[in-house]
Amino acid sequence: MRNNRLIFGINIGSKWTRVIMILIIANVSVFMLQLLFSTVSSQLSSQSTNILTDVQSGFSSAQPWYYPAFDKFTKLFWLYPPDAIGHLWLWQFFTYMFLHSTTNAWHLIFNMLVLWMFGSEVERVLGTRRFLTLYFTAGIFAGICCCIFTPWTPIVGASGAILAIEIAFAMYFPNTTIIFYFFPMKAKYLVMILTGITIFNCIAPKTDNVAHYAHLGGLIYGFLFVRYSYRVSEYLKKLQIYQHEKELMKDQELRAKVDVILEKVNREGMQNLTWREKNFLKTASKRYKRNKI
Secondary structure, three states, X not given: OOOOEEOOOOOOOOOOOXXXXXXXXXXXHHXXXXXXXXXXXXXXXXXXXXXXXXXXXXXXXXXXOOOOOOOHHHHHHOEOHHHHHHOOOOOHHHXXXXXXXXXXXXXXXXXXXXXXXXHHHHHHHHOHHHHHHHHHHHHHHHHHHHHHHOOOOOEEOOHHHHHHHHHHHHHHOOOOEEEEOOEEEEHHHHHHHHHHHHHHHHHOOOOOOEOHHHHHHHHHHHHHHHHHHHHHXXXXXXXXXXXXXXXXXXXXHHHHHHHHHHHHHHXXXXXXXXXXXXXXXXXXHHHHHHHOO
């Protein structure tokens, strides 16, 4: 692994990839849409609501299923468990990652800054497809964690997915030095500190309006993905090979049995075949046509 000294704002993310650029543009674009819809909604109605974000926003205890969103756009695309699970609005497990707090712009800025700092290096290690798989499945897993532990609270934000990227960076480049609040620190120690703080915040009762379980879900998923995803891929490949070999053996056995029956037809004629043998030939013929063997 490389042991570079990455300086904030100069080297980290200086060669960002197209995927990182697209993700940031998508998040910023959705944020602009949120601002538009929230502005229109605030003018049409004085009704307001509290939204739990990854950074800071309103807090709400258990709410009924008609718990209102600030605007229709947010209500449709945030992750609100009674809608996502109760009403089967399953797209919310994906779309909530692109929404951020409209009352605190630092929510979006900080998430995109971390994605820019660490995302490109992780993508170069994993490849584009595996990177996107990590990003989105981590976000979905983080959302599921919130549905389990905070089932009546809506959430927005990409922090779960981004923390998975951050822990992946620390696992691939553990000794890389990062400037954290003007203090140089190795990536592995930074992630340890973040994990400890996140676990403490999940255990200790708090009303700081932060989706700590989404953070914890992202950290756990990122660790498991880096540690075990290659093993899972290898297992699936072996399973696929095993199934293919099993099908080949079945085809060989089928051919052998068909050959025996055809030899009997040549010797004794079709009329001397039993009902089972005739039925077997029909089944084998259908299989040949389906598999073209």
